[in-house]
Amino acid sequence: MTPHESWGRYPKSQAARILELAWASDVPDLNRLPHPVLPYGKGRSYGDCCLNDGGILLDASGLDRFILFDPETGLLRCEAGVTLKTILELILPANWFLPVTPGTQFVTVGGAIANDVHGKNHHRAGSFGCHLERFELLRSDRGRVLCSREGNRDLFEATIGGLGLTGLILWAEFQLKRISGPLIDCEKLRFETLEEFFELSATSDKDYEYTVAWLDCMSTGNKRNRGIFLRGNHSVTSGQNSTRRRTAPTLPGFYTPGSLINRPTVRAFNWLYLHSQLHQSTDSTIHFEKFFYPLDRIAGWNRFYGKRGFLQYQFLVPYERREGVTEILDLIAMSREVCSLTVLKVFGTTQSPGLLSFPRPGVTLALDFPFRGESTLILCEQFDQVVQKHGGAVYPAKDARMSSKSFETYFPRWREFSNFVDPCFESDFWRRVATPRPLSQ
Numbered sequence: 001m002t003p004h005e006s007w008g009r010y011p012k013s014q015a016a017r018i019l020e021l022a023w024a025s026d027v028p029d030l031n032r033l034p035h036p037v038l039p040y041g042k043g044r045s046y047g048d049c050c051l052n053d054g055g056i057l058l059d060a061s062g063l064d065r066f067i068l069f070d071p072e073t074g075l076l077r078c079e080a081g082v083t084l085k086t087i088l089e090l091i092l093p094a095n096w097f098l099p100v101t102p103g104t105q106f107v108t109v110g111g112a113i114a115n116d117v118h119g120k121n122h123h124r125a126g127s128f129g130c131h132l133e134r135f136e137l138l139r140s141d142r143g144r145v146l147c148s149r150e151g152n153r154d155l156f157e158a159t160i161g162g163l164g165l166t167g168l169i170l171w172a173e174f175q176l177k178r179i180s181g182p183l184i185d186c187e188k189l190r191f192e193t194l195e196e197f198f199e200l201s202a203t204s205d206k207d208y209e210y211t212v213a214w215l216d217c218m219s220t221g222n223k224r225n226r227g228i229f230l231r232g233n234h235s236v237t238s239g240q241n242s243t244r245r246r247t248a249p250t251l252p253g254f255y256t257p258g259s260l261i262n263r264p265t266v267r268a269f270n271w272l273y274l275h276s277q278l279h280q281s282t283d284s285t286i287h288f289e290k291f292f293y294p295l296d297r298i299a300g301w302n303r304f305y306g307k308r309g310f311l312q313y314q315f316l317v318p319y320e321r322r323e324g325v326t327e328i329l330d331l332i333a334m335s336r337e338v339c340s341l342t343v344l345k346v347f348g349t350t351q352s353p354g355l356l357s358f359p360r361p362g363v364t365l366a367l368d369f370p371f372r373g374e375s376t377l378i379l380c381e382q383f384d385q386v387v388q389k390h391g392g393a394v395y396p397a398k399d400a401r402m403s404s405k406s407f408e409t410y411f412p413r414w415r416e417f418s419n420f421v422d423p424c425f426e427s428d429f430w431r432r433v434a435t436p437r438p439l440s441q
């Protein structure tokens, strides 16, 4: 059995009980359970929004059945524990694709809704919640509630990006995207400065459905902030024969006690990555898994960070305040922390229906750091000051440490949201950012 922890493995948290659900009817009367409860998908959230220390986790990954798939219209209805990987196995042969996908396919539909996940096509398609038609929610106070834009719209909007706090999603229905086959025509372009990145992004977003960049922020001098810009479109060649089924190599079932991620290993990796890209053809047609899910190729890669785990800090600042990105990169350069992964993307203007959703117009940067204690936390607090100065926000799905004051600044509608929180539901994240409980208590 996989442990019920978060992907970053920080903070440590121990649920008092795990209820593994196989059928919706397995859920006991939520009012009779002794502890606060929280749904759990596949634990691919980096921080503590999927954790419930001392409480009960409702493991929804066993709710994994398809209910409806119309290959003519691309409408899909499935239980909330179905993973994006399983969906792709069903829909790809019929030439359909996910409307939005994050950088891993090992997430559940329930988790994708609760964090209102985004992908490389945010500038075109918005977030996952933009494509939802309806879902059914199980609440302790109202039982089963059907939510859509037409009915129970307020609960529909609160649940999208609602961090699992508005009830247990039992199933969801959403619209897929028509494609010709599993291949992606993609191009990689090297840039030397952030200005070049912004130029590339502005010119590419019109013609490319998917754009994202990797940044080498551990180099020094004028090499700092160089990177690789990746852009792509679904290929019109069908490529149906290129079924690429390679099982991801898995790390042995133990954790490295110390972190393998340190300044020399990250610098060496970045150098190798940057130079290996130069020797590859910049134009290629590749399998979608290679394009969307490069990290899924090493199962359990989070264990490289050792027992203490790691933090991801993903923030966004409005485009016209993009100097905030440079300021944060400057803070990293001045610190002794090791930034092992840096992913940069310009979001579009499509607004999510989600009341508490993170995605909004602007520039987003995701940064990974091995957790080294106080010094890592202090650096993140310095980042918070920059993000707040520029009117930005930090992504709760990746967060394990933001203060309640920061949360209120990033999500000004949080009080309105708190009215929709199920009275029996709580998470480690929610206890941290919304204590003392507002309004109703």
Ligand SMILES: Cc1cc2nc3c(=O)[nH]c(=O)nc-3n(C[C@H](O)[C@H](O)[C@H](O)COP(=O)(O)OP(=O)(O)OC[C@H]3O[C@@H](n4cnc5c(N)ncnc54)[C@H](O)[C@@H]3O)c2cc1C
Pocket (backbone or CB within 6 Å): 007, 038, 039, 040, 041, 042, 043, 044, 045, 046, 049, 050, 060, 080, 081, 101, 102, 103, 104, 106, 107, 108, 109, 110, 111, 112, 114, 115, 116, 117, 118, 119, 120, 162, 163, 164, 165, 167, 168, 169, 170, 295, 296, 397, 427
């Ligand atoms: C390698 C990697 C790459 C990633 N890339 C991206 C990215 O590009 N974009 C992005 O947005 N995110 C990204 N993520 C984060 C990930 O997509 C989200 O954290 C996602 O929500 C995880 O889904 P999960 O099924 O594992 O849910 P969990 O992490 O287990 O839970 C997430 C939240 O969903 C709630 N939840 C789960 N199931 C239900 C349910 N049935 N009903 C109600 N609430 C529920 C939980 O309570 C929790 O609050 C990435 C993560 C990894 C590990």
